Amino acid sequence: GDSVTQMEGPVTLSEEAFLTINCTYTATGYPSLFWYVQYPGEGLQLLLKATKADDKGSNKGFEATYRKETTSFHLEKGSVQVSDSAVYFCALSDRVTNAGKSTFGDGTTLTVKP
Amino acid sequence: DTEVTQTPKHLVMGMTNKKSLKCEQHMGHRAMYWYKQKAKKPPELMFVYSYEKLSINESVPSRFSPECPNSSLLNLHLHALQPEDSALYLCASSQVGMKNTEAFFGQGTRLTVV
Numbered sequence: 001g002d003s004v005t006q007m008e009g010p011v012t013l014s015e016e017a018f019l020t021i022n023c024t025y026t027a028t029g030y031p032s033l034f035w036y037v038q039y040p041g042e043g044l045q046l047l048l049k050a051t052k053a054d055d056k057g058s059n060k061g062f063e064a065t066y067r068k069e070t071t072s073f074h075l076e077k078g079s080v081q082v083s084d085s086a087v088y089f090c091a092l093s094d095r096v097t098n099a100g101k102s103t104f105g106d107g108t109t110l111t112v113k114p
Numbered sequence: 115d116t117e118v119t120q121t122p123k124h125l126v127m128g129m130t131n132k133k134s135l136k137c138e139q140h141m142g143h144r145a146m147y148w149y150k151q152k153a154k155k156p157p158e159l160m161f162v163y164s165y166e167k168l169s170i171n172e173s174v175p176s177r178f179s180p181e182c183p184n185s186s187l188l189n190l191h192l193h194a195l196q197p198e199d200s201a202l203y204l205c206a207s208s209q210v211g212m213k214n215t216e217a218f219f220g221q222g223t224r225l226t227v228v
Contacts, residue, residue, distance in 0.1 A: 036219075041224075042222070043120075043222045044204065044219040045219070089157075093216075101162070104156035105156065106155070106156055107155070107156050
């Protein structure tokens with residue numbers, strides 16, 4: 001079955017540091033890939049997505065590129081802020097073959113210190 | 115309108131109570147989902163409705179009873195819950211059968227069973 005593996009956290013960075021959160025996946029079909037962010041006490045918000053190989057998703061300074069050859073979708077940001085502190089989930093879905101299921105990684109908790 | 119609205123935001127219930135969680139979206143999505151999320155864990159899929167019909171039940175105990183009265187509403191009826199059912203319950207919606215589409219999540223209902 002489909003699976004997503006994220007780098008283990010927690011990750012603690014100083015403000016303006018570079019962020020990378022690794023994500024690799026296993027899928028039988030041709031999934032779409034997503035990064036969701038969850039702030040404390042809230043639901044999940046879509047951060048960015050990519051729907052096919054070599055697509056780059058970007059939003060709010062975050063970027064991730066769909067790499068089919070390495071089955072990866074690593075999240076990066078050049079300069080993090082305190083407000084980026086949250087839990088980040090990598091996810092995949094193939095709604096055509098998987099009847100609407102999304103598969104999530106375990107999440108990575110990011111704390112940014114001033 | 116790109117919101118999924120869940121009510122109530124917080125719920126405390128006894129093990130003999132009956133309560134319901136409600137979810138509403140007006141994006142024209144015909145797939146709706148219930149997820150359960152424990153602290154520091156990814157969301158776990160419970161149910162999927164497609165065109166108002168239950169399409170996936172992930173072996174959820176019968177004390178959880180979903181209902182989709184129309185294309186905009188999704189309910190989760192709760193009865194005789196256990197303390198281990200305490201969690202954040204997330205509703206989500208998406209388009210049906212389209213690969214390149216993300217799920218939109220509500221803010222969740224934080225349920226405490228006492």
